[in-house]
Amino acid sequence: MATITLFHGSPYESMIPEYGLGNDKHDYGRGFYLTKSVELAKEWAVCRPDESNGWGHQYELNTNGLSILDFQEHSVLAWLAELMKHRDAADSKRYRVLAAKFIAQYGIDTSGYDIIKGWRANASYFYIAKEFVRDNVDVDILEELLSLGGLGIQYCVKTEKAYGQL
Incomplete structure (x- = not known):
């Protein structure tokens, strides 16, 4: 057990x-x-x-x-897509359209899982998500930015x- x-x-x-x-x-x-x-x-x-x-x-x-489902075993993009499913990082039409496309491309269907394990997010990570979707943060440094500050696992x-x- x-x-x-x-x-x-x-x-x-x-x-x-x-x-x-x-x-x-x-x-x-x-x-x-x-x-x-x-x-x-x-x-x-x-x-x-x-x-x-x-x-x-x-x-x-x-x-x-x-x-x-352990997001630590997947791309940080999959984790970010999951956050975007549940939280709005910005209220602009552009963000909503681009976030939907991002979720479609990188999201994971979580409906079949009993437990989801992964990092917790706070306000600074939604700022990074918003800037990424606006194409102001390059994908090459996205994971590095999101790993700063010790998010904690939930x-x-x-x-x-x-x-x-x-």
Whole structure:
């Protein structure tokens, strides 16, 4: 049995992961986000400006029989395309048209995966994405730019099956 220990940061003292909840606008869409990093989970726990306290929660995930997409095993372009599916880096018509073409060319169909594992993104990475789509950042330096700053790795639990093994 392959079991991994993961953490989730929340403003709530009690946290029971529930399938179907989450935000479609997060990096990998709707799901329950966890990390192996206690420090990153702590950061998530207090990310709301109106909350003063946060809570860290520890979970064990049995990965046996789960289909896991690991973006670290794919091109950074595939990861960027996944972010573009769920988040808008810019509200211009040009960005929307070019982002759709980029997603079509580099995107991965994630619908068959129970878990998505990959880097987390913050505001600076969406700036890079916007500049890349505008053709202001060359593909040769894109991966180097995105690797700066230590993003941290997150796991997104996507399916009812995966929730059952958490």
